[in-house]
Amino acid sequence: MNTLKVEIDSIFPFVSREEIHQLQDEISLQHSLLINRQGKGNDFLGWLDMPTRISDITHASIEFTTEQLRKKSDVVVIVGIGGSYLGAKSIIEALQDPFPDLKQNRPAIVYAGNHLSQDYMVSLLELLDTKDYSVVVISKSGTTTEPAIAFRMLKQHLQKKYGTPDYSSRVVAITDSKNGALKQMANNEGYQSFNIPDDVGGRYSVLTPVGLLPIRLAGFNIEKLLEGAQHMEALLKKSPLFENNPAALYVAARNALYRKGKPIELLVNFEPSLSFFGEWWKQLFGESEGKQHRGIFPAAVSFTTDLHSMGQYIQDGMRVIFETMISVDEANAPLQVPFDNDNMDGINFMAEKSLIEINHIAEQGTRIAHKDGGVPCIRITIPKINEYYMGQLIYFFEFSCALSGYVLDVNPFDQPGVEDYKNNMFALLGKKGYEERRKELLK
Numbered sequence: 446m447n448t449l450k451v452e453i454d455s456i457f458p459f460v461s462r463e464e465i466h467q468l469q470d471e472i473s474l475q476h477s478l479l480i481n482r483q484g485k486g487n488d489f490l491g492w493l494d495m496p497t498r499i500s501d502i503t504h505a506s507i508e509f510t511t512e513q514l515r516k517k518s519d520v521v522v523i524v525g526i527g528g529s530y531l532g533a534k535s536i537i538e539a540l541q542d543p544f545p546d547l548k549q550n551r552p553a554i555v556y557a558g559n560h561l562s563q564d565y566m567v568s569l570l571e572l573l574d575t576k577d578y579s580v581v582v583i584s585k586s587g588t589t590t591e592p593a594i595a596f597r598m599l600k601q602h603l604q605k606k607y608g609t610p611d612y613s614s615r616v617v618a619i620t621d622s623k624n625g626a627l628k629q630m631a632n633n634e635g636y637q638s639f640n641i642p643d644d645v646g647g648r649y650s651v652l653t654p655v656g657l658l659p660i661r662l663a664g665f666n667i668e669k670l671l672e673g674a675q676h677m678e679a680l681l682k683k684s685p686l687f688e689n690n691p692a693a694l695y696v697a698a699r700n701a702l703y704r705k706g707k708p709i710e711l712l713v714n715f716e717p718s719l720s721f722f723g724e725w726w727k728q729l730f731g732e733s734e735g736k737q738h739r740g741i742f743p744a745a746v747s748f749t750t751d752l753h754s755m756g757q758y759i760q761d762g763m764r765v766i767f768e769t770m771i772s773v774d775e776a777n778a779p780l781q782v783p784f785d786n787d788n789m790d791g792i793n794f795m796a797e798k799s800l801i802e803i804n805h806i807a808e809q810g811t812r813i814a815h816k817d818g819g820v821p822c823i824r825i826t827i828p829k830i831n832e833y834y835m836g837q838l839i840y841f842f843e844f845s846c847a848l849s850g851y852v853l854d855v856n857p858f859d860q861p862g863v864e865d866y867k868n869n870m871f872a873l874l875g876k877k878g879y880e881e882r883r884k885e886l887l888k
């Protein structure tokens with residue numbers, strides 16, 4: 446099996462090789478703090494050995510639950526927000542057929558509780574009127590508003606449809622092992638439940654039941670996903686040296702660029718199946734690094750699609766961006782552009798080339814154009830999109846994010862800033878205990 450590769454040739458001359466070299470000592474120090482669990486937020490490092498720590502019992506339990514839910518569900522609704530759904534959705538979208546509905550995958554996986562849209566919820570409930578379904582509700586804290594509202598609606602819908610107590614065999618709760626309303630509810634109502642380890646925060650939880658159960662339900666091989674992550678775990682922990690550790694090299698490159706006035710990182714994919722992976726990555730880096738008025742702003746684009754929209758800005762707008770391109774070596778099945786006798790569209794010069802070959806040439810052309818235009822590019826290559834390499838990518842980015850947070854001197858495992866909107870919302874909705882804030886907001 447191969448390993449993902451990081452190449453940084455296209456970041457020169459925006460930073461010099463010497464500047465990258467000089468970062469080695471700093472990154473070696475932070476690497477040691479991370480793997481020896483001596484850095485900031487070290488009570489949230491459970492994800493560091495999660496690929497190897499996940500138990501056979503959890504595995505067996507995920508298999509059992511998957512079989513049970515599959516037998517009785519046309520649809521499984523995954524309820525959760527932030528780290529409680531982004532990882533699962535990004536892997537399912539990377540691996541699934543682009544037309545799952547038309548090819549009638551069963552169960553279909555849909556999502557709820559990741560926003561407050563009334564129109565979405567009405568439409569989902571209408572669909573569920575006509576389908577057999579189950580719900581997997583995921584919340585580490587068990588108190589987050591968006592999934593709590595969605596779950597309350599779905600629970601009542603299930604109770605009406607299947608009756609009490611039968612409905613409860615259609616609910617699986619994934620939550621904290623001890624605290625929170627969801628844990629309490631699972632105990633009272635007899636839902637099957639899985640624990641989110643105490644030492645794993647939401648955005649680092651995709652390799653726990655939070656991500657593994659939905660991914661398995663969608664039909665994918667979680668053992669291969671974990672194998673890929675285990676491979677990365679061993680590699681990234683072993684040595685901090687840039688030549689041996691692709692995460693250390695990536696962290697050095699992105700921080701060097703940040704220090705040189707490039708505060709925006711665009712994660713670029715050339716495969717639409719990786720679009721949602723960009724959403725997971727944005728949360729991981731945005732919530733981990735964006736604090737104390739510091740941090741690289743993470744954004745994501747899908748090429749070549751967005752070359753026809755954002756391409757102009759990237760090439761020619763403000764020079765504050767660098768790119769991290771995810772490049773995929775091989776497609777999963779062959780396909781060539783056919784020759785056409787009439788050649789009315791003038792593309793016979795590409796005939797007999799595979800689509801991925803043309804995509805790679807688009808990627809190369811873009812990288813050169815962007816470098817010429819002042820946009821440095823880091824390249825991360827995986828051999829193909831499958832469970833094994835997605836497992837590598839997940840662990841690679843989790844490790845890189847933690848290490849990069851330490852380089853920035855922030856705690857990459859907390860998210861104090863996300864409380865502010867919630868406090869205002871609770872105050873405006875009249876929640877008990879928020880009276881003072883409500884007065885301030887309404888004066």
Ligand code: PA5
Nearest residue numbers: 527528529584585586589647648
């Ligand atoms: O990374 C995080 O911790 C957050 O983004 C959470 O995942 C998100 O807020 C959802 O929280 P919870 O799982 O407690 O409902």
